Amino acid sequence: METNALTPAVLQSLRKKQPHPVVSLSMPTHRREPDNAQDAVRLRNLVTEAGRRIDACTEDGGPLPREVRAGLHAQLDRAHAAVDLRYSLDGLVILASADEYQTWELPREVPERVVISDSYLTRNLVAARARATPYWVLVVAANRATLWHGTQATVREHTGNSFPVTPDELQTDVERKERIGDVASTFQDEETRRFFRDVDSALATVLAATPRPLYVVGLAPALSLLEDVGTATRHAAGKVVTGGLVNGPAPELHKELEPSLRESRERTAERTAERLDAARGRRTFAAGLDEVWESVREGRVALVAVEENFQRTVRVKEGHLIPVDPQESRPPADGETVREDIVDELVELALDTGAEVVFVRDGTLADHDRIAADLRY
Secondary structure, three states, rough: EEEEHHHHHHHHHHHOOOOEEEEEEEEEEOOOHHHHHHHHHHHHHHHHHHHHHHOOOOEEOEEOHHHHHHHHHHHHHHHHHOOHHHHHEEEEEEOOOOOEEEEEEEEOOOEEEEEEEEOOOOHHHHHHEEEEEEOOOEEOOOOEEEEEEEOOOOEEEOOOOOEEEEEOOOOOOOOHHHHHHHOHHHHHHHHHHHHHHHHHHHHHHHHHHHHOOOOEEEOHHHHHHHHHHHOOOOOOOEEEEEEOOOOOHHHHHHHHHHHHHHHHHHHHHHHHHHHHHHHHHHOOEEEHHHHHHHHHHOOEEEEEEOOOOOOEEEEEEEOEEEEEEEEEEEOOOOEEEEEEOHHHHHHHHHHHHHEEEEEEEOOOOOHOOEEEEEEEO
């Protein structure tokens, strides 16, 4: 699965405490040859290591029950067989319990690790979802409305929650006629107005359950009618006035959306810069990984701004972060722990405390060690 399937409900479910230990496995992967030749070997070794840890794992002072161990081994084997490394992105996460498994392909690198605990390790999933800036796309025509979920790179149709929506009686090739302009009166029909009210109601339900920025695509009369009969699209992040895309295809729809997505990112970057400037004036500003980390842990952060590709390995000592040279090989000293994914951990914790997290272009925060925050106090 990819990050656009990471809804708040899915993440909430993954982070629940489990009745028996579960396995979280993560590793970097590669999109292209020859680098991806190593991925199969690394995955096999990681699954083998997870198997050894399962056999050594204890529960309530004794070994794991035999059926739990067998279930974990079986689910890891199934997950391993299901992964197709020919179509890898930049990171792979496997989550396995004794009863099921999930595989997640992420568009960013994650550290190589195996964790056995009473809940899944979700920090990389949470951070990847936040970086992907997921959004909804509603595409409307007089006889059909489709909903799509998108990220920076792709859009895919969402089926469910009443979508796709069609009127009770389909009109013949209305979208084709819209493009040539011979059904201008369609959007004045009461039947069409009822249909658009149904679309608005279905969309409102989706937005309430999974809030995301919304982009609306359709001809001008359709977009106008949607706002006239309902409220769900009135505050859309962007509108694309064009027809013929109610059924995609996805690459063409994403291409049409790109200018609106770019404008939205630019507006977000401008608002973030203004907010950080105001925070400096109020002296509620934090910068640098260690200072922002401490503020996040204290629950004082209202906004965190992070450069898109910022990752850093650190040593944690007495609550402070000490950057680690990637080539450094010395083991942690007494009282130290090494965190390879400290930025992902920070993002997850910030979101947990109700902070807003915004990702900005690399270099934007060069004067602040690539990360900055607006503090509540």
